[in-house]
Amino acid sequence: MIEVDRLTKRFGPVTAVDELSFTVRPGHVTGFLGPNGAGKTTTMRLILGLDAPTGGTARVNKKRYPELIRPLHQVGTLLDATALHGGRTARAHVVSIAQSNGIGRSRVTEVLRLTGLEAVARRRVAGFSLGMKQRLGIAVALLGDPAVLMFDEPVNGLDAEGIAWIRQFFKALAADGRTVLVSSHLMSEMSQVADHLIVIGRGRLLADVPTATLIESSTRSDVLVRSPRASELAGLLAARGATVTREDDGGLAVTGLDAPAIGDLAASHGIAVHALIPRSASLEEAYLDLTGESVEYRAPSQDGVPGR
Amino acid sequence: MTVAEVPPAPATAPAPVPVPSLAVRARDAITCEWTKFSSVRSTFWTLLVAVVTPVGFSAIVAVALANQPARAAPVDPLLPGFASLEYAVLAVSVLGVLGFGTEYSTGLIRTTFAAMPRRRVVLAAKAAVLGAVTLVAGELVAFVSFFLAQAVLSGHHLGVSLSTPGVAGAVAAEGILLFVVAMLGLALGAIIRHTAGGIAAVVGLIFLPAILGLLPAPWGGRVGRFTLLEAAHQVTALHPAVNLFSPALALLVLLAWPAAALGLAALLITRRDA
Numbered sequence: 001m002i003e004v005d006r007l008t009k010r011f012g013p014v015t016a017v018d019e020l021s022f023t024v025r026p027g028h029v030t031g032f033l034g035p036n037g038a039g040k041t042t043t044m045r046l047i048l049g050l051d052a053p054t055g056g057t058a059r060v061n062k063k064r065y066p067e068l069i070r071p072l073h074q075v076g077t078l079l080d081a082t083a084l085h086g087g088r089t090a091r092a093h094v095v096s097i098a099q100s101n102g103i104g105r106s107r108v109t110e111v112l113r114l115t116g117l118e119a120v121a122r123r124r125v126a127g128f129s130l131g132m133k134q135r136l137g138i139a140v141a142l143l144g145d146p147a148v149l150m151f152d153e154p155v156n157g158l159d160a161e162g163i164a165w166i167r168q169f170f171k172a173l174a175a176d177g178r179t180v181l182v183s184s185h186l187m188s189e190m191s192q193v194a195d196h197l198i199v200i201g202r203g204r205l206l207a208d209v210p211t212a213t214l215i216e217s218s219t220r221s222d223v224l225v226r227s228p229r230a231s232e233l234a235g236l237l238a239a240r241g242a243t244v245t246r247e248d249d250g251g252l253a254v255t256g257l258d259a260p261a262i263g264d265l266a267a268s269h270g271i272a273v274h275a276l277i278p279r280s281a282s283l284e285e286a287y288l289d290l291t292g293e294s295v296e297y298r299a300p301s302q303d304g305v306p307g308r
Numbered sequence: 309m310t311v312a313e314v315p316p317a318p319a320t321a322p323a324p325v326p327v328p329s330l331a332v333r334a335r336d337a338i339t340c341e342w343t344k345f346s347s348v349r350s351t352f353w354t355l356l357v358a359v360v361t362p363v364g365f366s367a368i369v370a371v372a373l374a375n376q377p378a379r380a381a382p383v384d385p386l387l388p389g390f391a392s393l394e395y396a397v398l399a400v401s402v403l404g405v406l407g408f409g410t411e412y413s414t415g416l417i418r419t420t421f422a423a424m425p426r427r428r429v430v431l432a433a434k435a436a437v438l439g440a441v442t443l444v445a446g447e448l449v450a451f452v453s454f455f456l457a458q459a460v461l462s463g464h465h466l467g468v469s470l471s472t473p474g475v476a477g478a479v480a481a482e483g484i485l486l487f488v489v490a491m492l493g494l495a496l497g498a499i500i501r502h503t504a505g506g507i508a509a510v511v512g513l514i515f516l517p518a519i520l521g522l523l524p525a526p527w528g529g530r531v532g533r534f535t536l537l538e539a540a541h542q543v544t545a546l547h548p549a550v551n552l553f554s555p556a557l558a559l560l561v562l563l564a565w566p567a568a569a570l571g572l573a574a575l576l577i578t579r580r581d582a
Contacts, residue, residue, distance in 0.1 A: 083415030092347035
C-alpha cells in the first residue's frame with residue numbers, strides 16, 4: 001500500500017506537486033495519469049525518498065521509504081529504464097543491485113528469465129534497445145519479490161508484443177494481491193490495464209476513481225438527435241427535464257434522457273427522427289476533459305519543471 | 309526476444325524479513341559496489357595506466373638522472389618514483405570521480421539510492437572499495453618503481469637501499485598518494501554530480517595550487533606547504549625541504565584534503581535531491 005498525504009514539492013517558484021493525497025491499494029493495477037509535466041515522476045521520486053518533500057508525507061507499507069531496510073524486498077520500482085552504465089552487462093547490473101539488498105544469484109537468473117532477457121544477460125547494455133532496457137528495469141523491480149511495485153512510463157519503447165506482455169504482467173501482479181502503480185501520460189495505455197485511476201494535473205489531484213466510474217461520470221455522455229422539427233423537439237425534451245444543447249450542424253446533444261425515451265417522446269408527438277445516436281465518451285475523452293484545463297494553463301514558464 | 313510468461317504466484321503475505329545486522333548490511337553495500345567497480349572496462353584500463361606508466365617512467369627518469377653530466381646538487385634517489393607518479397595521480401583521480409560521476413550522469417544513482425536509501429552507506433562502501441584497490445595499486449607502484457629506479461641508479465653509485473633510514477617510510481608514503489587522490493576524486497564526483505565537472509575540479513584542485521609554491525619567498529613555502537602536491541613531495545622526499553612542514557605534518561595535510569572533501573560529500577549527499 002502506498003499512502004500519500006498532502007504531499008507538496010516546490011522547485012523554486014514552481015510547485016511541481018501540490019498538496020497531493022491519495023492511497024494506492026493492493027490487488028489493483030492503479031493508473032497514474034496526467035499530461036507531461038503534471039508531476040507524476042516527481043511524486044514517484046518523493047515516494048522513494050529520492051527527493052525531499054517541501055511538505056506532507058509519503059508512506060509505503062506504513063513507513064517512510066528511507067526507513068525501510070533492504071527496501072527492494074518491499075518496493076520494486078522502474079523510474080528510468082535508460083539509467084544504466086552502458087559498459088556493464090545486463091547480468092552484472094542486476095547482480096550489483098541484488099547484492100545491495102542481500103538477494104542471491106538464483107533470483108537474478110530467475111528475474112532475467114521472467115523478463116525474457118536470459119539470452120542477452122551477458123551482453124553489454126549499451127547495445128540494448130529501449131524495449132530491452134525496459135525489460136531489464138522490470139527485472140530489477142521484481143528482484144526482491146516486493147508487494148509494492150511502481151513503474152514510470154513502462155510502456156515507452158515496447159513493441160506491440162511487449163505491450164501485450166506487460167499488460168498481462170501487471171494484471172498478474174495485481175491478481176497476486178500486490179500494489180501496482182503505473183504512470184502514463186496516455187489514457188489509451190491505461191484503459192486496457194488499470195482498474196483504478198489517479199489523475200493529476202499541474203501537481204494537483206484531479207480524480208481518484210475506478211476506471212469505469214470515470215467513463216460514466218463524464219459530462220460528454222449524451223445522445224445526438226437529428227430531426228427536421230428540431231426546435232419543437234428541443235422544447236418537448238426540455239419540458240421533460242432533459243438538457244438540450246444545439247450543435248453547429250443543427251443536431252441536438254441531449255443529456256438527462258436516454259435514447260429510447262427520446263425516441264418514444266418524438267413518436268408520441270409525431271415528430272420524425274432522422275438520427276438517434278447515444279454517444280458515450282471514450283475514456284480518452286473523459287481524460288482530456290479532466291486534464292484539458294490543466295494543460296491549457298501550462299504556459300512556457302513551466303518548461304523548466306523537472307520530471308514529467 | 310521471446311515473450312516471457314507471467315510470474316508465478318508468490319507467497320501471499322510477505323514473509324517477515326529479519327532485520328540484518330549492521331555488519332551484514334555493510335557487506336551487502338561493499339559487495340554491490342565491488343561488482344559495479346569491477347564490471348566496467350574503464351576500471352581495468354585506468355588501473356593499468358596508473359600502474360604501468362609510473363613504473364616505466366621511473367626507470368626513464370632514473371636513467372636521465374644517472375646520465376646527467378655534472379651534478380650541482382645531490383640527486384634525491386627517491387625522485388624518479390615520485391616524479392613519475394603524476395601520471396598515475398591523473399588516472400586514479402579520474403577513476404575516483406567516475407565512482408559517482410557516471411551514476412549521476414546516467415541517472416543510475418536513483419536506482420542505487422532506491423536500493424540503499426542510507427546514502428552515506430553508499431559513499432562509505434564506494435570509498436572502501438576504491439580505497440582498498442588504490443592503496444594496493446599505489447604501494448605496488450611505489451615499491452616496484454623504487455626497485456627499478458634503484459637498479460638503474462646503483463650502477464652509478466647513486467642508489468639507496470630500502471634499509472637506509474627514512475627510505476622505506478618515504479616509499480610507503482608515496483603509495484598513499486594514489487589513495488589520497490582517488491578519495492578526493494570520489495568525493496568531488498559526489499559533490500559535483502557530473503563526470504566532466506568532477507574531473508575538471510579534481511585536476512584543478514591537485515595541480516593548480518602548485519602555482520602557489522612559486523610565490524616569492526617566503527610565501528611560496530608558507531602557502532605552498534598546504535597544497536596537496538607539495539605536501540606529497542615533502543612526505544615522500546628523502547631529504548625534506550626545510551621551508552615546508554615536517555613530513556609528519558605534511559602527511560596530515562595530505563590526508564586532510566580527501567578527508568575534508570569526503571566530509572563535505574557526506575554532508576551534501578543526504579541534503580540534496582537525487
